[in-house]
Amino acid sequence: MITQKKVLVVDDDPVFKLIARKLFEKSGDLFSVSFAENGREAMDVLEHIIAEDVEKMPDVILLDIEMPIMNGWDFMERFITLPPDLTKKINVYTVSSSIAQEDKNRAASYPQIKAYITKPLTVEAIQTIAEAAA
Amino acid sequence: MKLNPRDRADILSKSPLLIGILAATVIFIVSILIIEQQRDIKTTRLRLELSGEVKRISLHINDFLDDMYSGIAATTRMVNDGGMVTGFDEGAKSIIHSNTRLNNLSLIPGGIIKYTYPEKNRGAINSNILYSENREEAAAALESFKTKKVKISGPFRNFENVPCIAARLPIFIQGKFWGFSSAVVRLDSILQKSGLNAPDAKYSYSLSYRSFLNGREVFFVGAKPSSREIAVTEEMSHINWNLYVSAKSSSLQLFYIPALLALAGSAGIGFLIRRWLETTARLQRLIFLKDQQIAHSEREFKAIFEHAPIGFAIVDLTTKNILGVNEKFRKIFNASSAEASSSLHRSWEHTISGVLDQLPEGGNGQQHQVSGEYKHINGNEEEIWTNYKLFPLPSASNTDRKYVVIAEDVTEKLAAERKIKHSERKYRCLFDESPVALWEEDFSDVVRELTRNGLVGQPAAEVYAYFDKQPELLSHYMSLVKIKSINDECFKQYGYSNKEELFANFHRTAAEQSNLIVIQKTLVAICTGQQKFKSESAFYNAEGELRSSILSWQVIPGHEDLYDQVILTTVDITDLKRSKEDLNKSMEILDHQNKRLLDFSYIVSHNLRSHTSNIQSLSELLLVSDSEKERTELTNHLHGVVNILASTIEALNDVVSINADLNLTQQQIPLREVADKTIHVLRNKIKQKEGVVLNNIPKETTIFHNKAYIESILLNLISNSLKYSKPNVCPIVTLNFTEEHSEKVLIVSDNGIGIDLEKYSHKLFGLFKTFTHNPESRGVGLYITKRQIEALGGRITVDSAVNIGTTFKIYFK
Numbered sequence: 001m002i003t004q005k006k007v008l009v010v011d012d013d014p015v016f017k018l019i020a021r022k023l024f025e026k027s028g029d030l031f032s033v034s035f036a037e038n039g040r041e042a043m044d045v046l047e048h049i050i051a052e053d054v055e056k057m058p059d060v061i062l063l064d065i066e067m068p069i070m071n072g073w074d075f076m077e078r079f080i081t082l083p084p085d086l087t088k089k090i091n092v093y094t095v096s097s098s099i100a101q102e103d104k105n106r107a108a109s110y111p112q113i114k115a116y117i118t119k120p121l122t123v124e125a126i127q128t129i130a131e132a133a134a
Numbered sequence: 135m136k137l138n139p140r141d142r143a144d145i146l147s148k149s150p151l152l153i154g155i156l157a158a159t160v161i162f163i164v165s166i167l168i169i170e171q172q173r174d175i176k177t178t179r180l181r182l183e184l185s186g187e188v189k190r191i192s193l194h195i196n197d198f199l200d201d202m203y204s205g206i207a208a209t210t211r212m213v214n215d216g217g218m219v220t221g222f223d224e225g226a227k228s229i230i231h232s233n234t235r236l237n238n239l240s241l242i243p244g245g246i247i248k249y250t251y252p253e254k255n256r257g258a259i260n261s262n263i264l265y266s267e268n269r270e271e272a273a274a275a276l277e278s279f280k281t282k283k284v285k286i287s288g289p290f291r292n293f294e295n296v297p298c299i300a301a302r303l304p305i306f307i308q309g310k311f312w313g314f315s316s317a318v319v320r321l322d323s324i325l326q327k328s329g330l331n332a333p334d335a336k337y338s339y340s341l342s343y344r345s346f347l348n349g350r351e352v353f354f355v356g357a358k359p360s361s362r363e364i365a366v367t368e369e370m371s372h373i374n375w376n377l378y379v380s381a382k383s384s385s386l387q388l389f390y391i392p393a394l395l396a397l398a399g400s401a402g403i404g405f406l407i408r409r410w411l412e413t414t415a416r417l418q419r420l421i422f423l424k425d426q427q428i429a430h431s432e433r434e435f436k437a438i439f440e441h442a443p444i445g446f447a448i449v450d451l452t453t454k455n456i457l458g459v460n461e462k463f464r465k466i467f468n469a470s471s472a473e474a475s476s477s478l479h480r481s482w483e484h485t486i487s488g489v490l491d492q493l494p495e496g497g498n499g500q501q502h503q504v505s506g507e508y509k510h511i512n513g514n515e516e517e518i519w520t521n522y523k524l525f526p527l528p529s530a531s532n533t534d535r536k537y538v539v540i541a542e543d544v545t546e547k548l549a550a551e552r553k554i555k556h557s558e559r560k561y562r563c564l565f566d567e568s569p570v571a572l573w574e575e576d577f578s579d580v581v582r583e584l585t586r587n588g589l590v591g592q593p594a595a596e597v598y599a600y601f602d603k604q605p606e607l608l609s610h611y612m613s614l615v616k617i618k619s620i621n622d623e624c625f626k627q628y629g630y631s632n633k634e635e636l637f638a639n640f641h642r643t644a645a646e647q648s649n650l651i652v653i654q655k656t657l658v659a660i661c662t663g664q665q666k667f668k669s670e671s672a673f674y675n676a677e678g679e680l681r682s683s684i685l686s687w688q689v690i691p692g693h694e695d696l697y698d699q700v701i702l703t704t705v706d707i708t709d710l711k712r713s714k715e716d717l718n719k720s721m722e723i724l725d726h727q728n729k730r731l732l733d734f735s736y737i738v739s740h741n742l743r744s745h746t747s748n749i750q751s752l753s754e755l756l757l758v759s760d761s762e763k764e765r766t767e768l769t770n771h772l773h774g775v776v777n778i779l780a781s782t783i784e785a786l787n788d789v790v791s792i793n794a795d796l797n798l799t800q801q802q803i804p805l806r807e808v809a810d811k812t813i814h815v816l817r818n819k820i821k822q823k824e825g826v827v828l829n830n831i832p833k834e835t836t837i838f839h840n841k842a843y844i845e846s847i848l849l850n851l852i853s854n855s856l857k858y859s860k861p862n863v864c865p866i867v868t869l870n871f872t873e874e875h876s877e878k879v880l881i882v883s884d885n886g887i888g889i890d891l892e893k894y895s896h897k898l899f900g901l902f903k904t905f906t907h908n909p910e911s912r913g914v915g916l917y918i919t920k921r922q923i924e925a926l927g928g929r930i931t932v933d934s935a936v937n938i939g940t941t942f943k944i945y946f947k
Binding site: 013015016018019022023026066068069096097098099100118119120121122 | 736739740741743744747748750751752755758764767768771774775902904905906911
């Protein structure tokens with residue numbers, strides 16, 4: 001039995017969350033998807049997992065940039081302070097509608113970010129994420 | 135070898151000291167010989183005089199001795215053959231009466247004084263003269279006894295202590311010694327009578343006796359004359375005395391004083407001879423030097439005459455002959471040396487004739503000079519202009535009419551002058567008609583003052599520091615600048631109609647600080663030897679408007695030392711500067727707007743892309759969906775996304791309308807009324823929230839703004855306060871108005887949930903920036919509010935604390 005990859009989608013847009021869930025579902029049973037409303041919620045989830053059970057640590061994080069409360073960049077600043085041995089296996093992808101080069105460059109400056117995906121999220125992108133996480 | 139007079143003069147002139155010494159020596163030797171002869175004659179004459187004086191004194195003393203002999207002889211007769219003395223007192227009295235020089239008579243039987251006269255001498259009775267305390271007296275008495283002869287002894291002091299001379303005669307009766315008869319004379323009587331007791335101007339006297347005791351000579355008047363003195367001696371055998379008379383003028387005085395005078399005289403004459411020789415030699419040298427100078431001057435004159443850069447000629451006006459010309463003169467007239475005379479004569483005939491007409495006929499002409507310009511054609515057919523001057527050659531003869539002609543070829547000079555005049559006219563024309571304002575100024579007094587204060591040559595930093603410390607000096611230096619001329623553009627630039635108006639109002643035109651900076655730069659330039667600089671300056675024109683200008687300061691070449699000709703150009707750059715400033719402002723606005731547009735495009739792109747990508751994804755999911763339920767779910771979501779997209783586009787329309795509305799109408803707006811109207815519009819929301827809006831804006835408050843914008847701003851801010859109120863707390867919104875630093879300020883404050891400014895201040899006014907979970911948040915309201923305020927030059931600030939409330943301040947321009 002193939003072990004499901006745990007995906008954490010961090011976005012405040014309910015429609016995007018629905019679309020992401022549907023796309024992961026259509027890729028088979030490869031992924032188990034959970035959601036966070038913004039960077040703060042995502043950090044709370046990670047800190048809770050570290051405290052309770054590190055086995056539940058997500059393999060993939062899809063991170064929006066523009067979010068209320070805590071945006072994607074602020075999340076990354078907190079994320080890099082987490083224990084590296086726990087976070088090094090997590091593939092972080094920024095998923096944003098922004099096409100600004102400034103945002104792409106900033107994403108590239110974080111070694112933890114695997115790729116910068118411009119919305120919309122496609123089946124091909126899901127396949128690439130799956131291959132990388134395998 | 136025979137010396138010529140010049141050589142002899144040379145010898146004399148070369149050793150005047152030696153000649154002086156030789157002359158003095160010769161004179162001195164001759165003088166000494168004469169003095170010696172004179173001394174011999176004088177000494178002989180003096181000895182004769184002294185012998186006469188000795189005889190005179192001897193006679194006087196002998197008078198006393200004669201009396202003493204008579205006295206003792208008469209006294210002896212008072213002793214009879216039996217040795218008895220009879221009639222002594224009467225006899226002695228009689229003897230002394232007849233021999234008045236005698237002072238005492240005594241009879242001294244057996245050496246003891248028994249009889250004595252006068253009676254006052256009775257004190258000496260019974261004293262034994264052979265044993266007298268005065269050993270000399272005793273020895274004399276004993277000698278008298280031995281020789282049986284009269285012995286005169288003394289002087290010695292008698293019993294009254296008076297110096298006396300005594301004559302003692304031994305008396306023998308029948309061959310047997312009886313005693314002595316004695317006669318005594320006072321020494322002072324002898325000296326007085328002989329004239330020895332008073333000082334004499336010509337002679338000195340000395341008297342001595344030969345001691346009966348030891349034969350030595352003992353002086354009792356004066357002292358023995360020295361060998362240098364001229365003296366005559368008389369041995370007085372009766373009395374055993376020596377008389378010395380000496381002249382007061384010694385041979386020393388007779389020789390050495392004249393000799394010294396002769397020495398001084400000889401030295402003086404020798405010195406005078408030396409001075410005379412030296413003066414003569416100096417005069418000779420001077421004459422020799424003058425000779426050389428004259429010869430040198432003559433050579434120089436000849437050289438100058440021949441090679442002078444101007445032409446010289448000497449003309450005899452009587453014969454009209456040219457007596458001599460120099461090289462330049464020949465060149466001017468293009469004549470060879472051989473043909474000079476005739477050529478010149480021809481060339482100058484006319485001029486000289488003209489000159490002659492101006493001079494008195496036959497006069498000496500010494501006071502007449504003629505000068506002028508003369509044109510002639512030289513041998514090469516060239517037109518030559520000559521500047522000439524004629525003046526008489528100084529001459530002893532009245533009939534001599536020789537003149538000096540000085541001729542200078544001024545052809546090139548005149549051409550150059552014409553050129554310079556032409557250039558000057560051109561320069562003046564350019565100066566006057568220049569479209570740039572030009573000032574011709576003289577800084578020579580400034581340079582003098584700077585030199586006087588030791589500033590010229592100092593480094594720029596020191597000169598700056600000097601005037602920074604004493605800025606009041608700058609005005610003083612500025613007053614030393616002399617304006618020589620200005621062109622028409624100057625007064626036009628300043629807005630005056632003529633130069634006089636400009637000068638009359640010149641003091642009003644200076645923009646003080648700017649001018650002080652320029653004068654300081656000028657002073658530094660002069661001190662450091664700069665010849666030009668440029669500086670920005672400012673001035674007030676006739677209408678009192680402050681104008682900017684570029685000033686260019688440059689010393690005219692050839693005036694670098696005195697700085698007496700400096701050209702200043704001033705170009706009014708006010709309009710240029712304003713255009714540049716306007717352009718810069720426009721560029722700034724454009725830059726700002728471009729950046730804003732770029733940001734806006736990113737934001738719009740992001741938001742639209744966010745919605746369109748959702749639509750795209752939902753559509754694709756719809757296509758592949760095989761469940762009716764799922765399709766319905768997806769369709770509902772698609773519908774929702776489309777609505778949100780429409781709402782976003784609507785909001786973007788609002789935003790774009792602000793950015794595009796560049797020509798807004800502004801008016802005075804009664805702020806309180808507009809606020810009341812907004813509150814009325816929002817009354818349902820206020821009621822729904824159970825809130826209160828307090829309008830504390832004063833009634834008469836007005837602001838100059840766009841009315842629609844003000845309504846929108848108030849609507850957004852009050853709506854936000856109601857929207858973000860704390861749950862279960864009645865929202866209270868307060869509107870206030872105040873003025874801060876002459877700025878009108880509208881203050882909107884509430885008691886809502888507040889904003890964490892540390893986190894969100896940077897995105898508070900951003901488009902589509904939200905930071906709450908409130909579903910009504912679109913991130914548009916505050917963005918539009920800020921744009922509406924800034925569109926008319928205002929600004930908005932925020933102060934907030936979480937769970938306490940938020941205050942927005944709007945500053946109107």
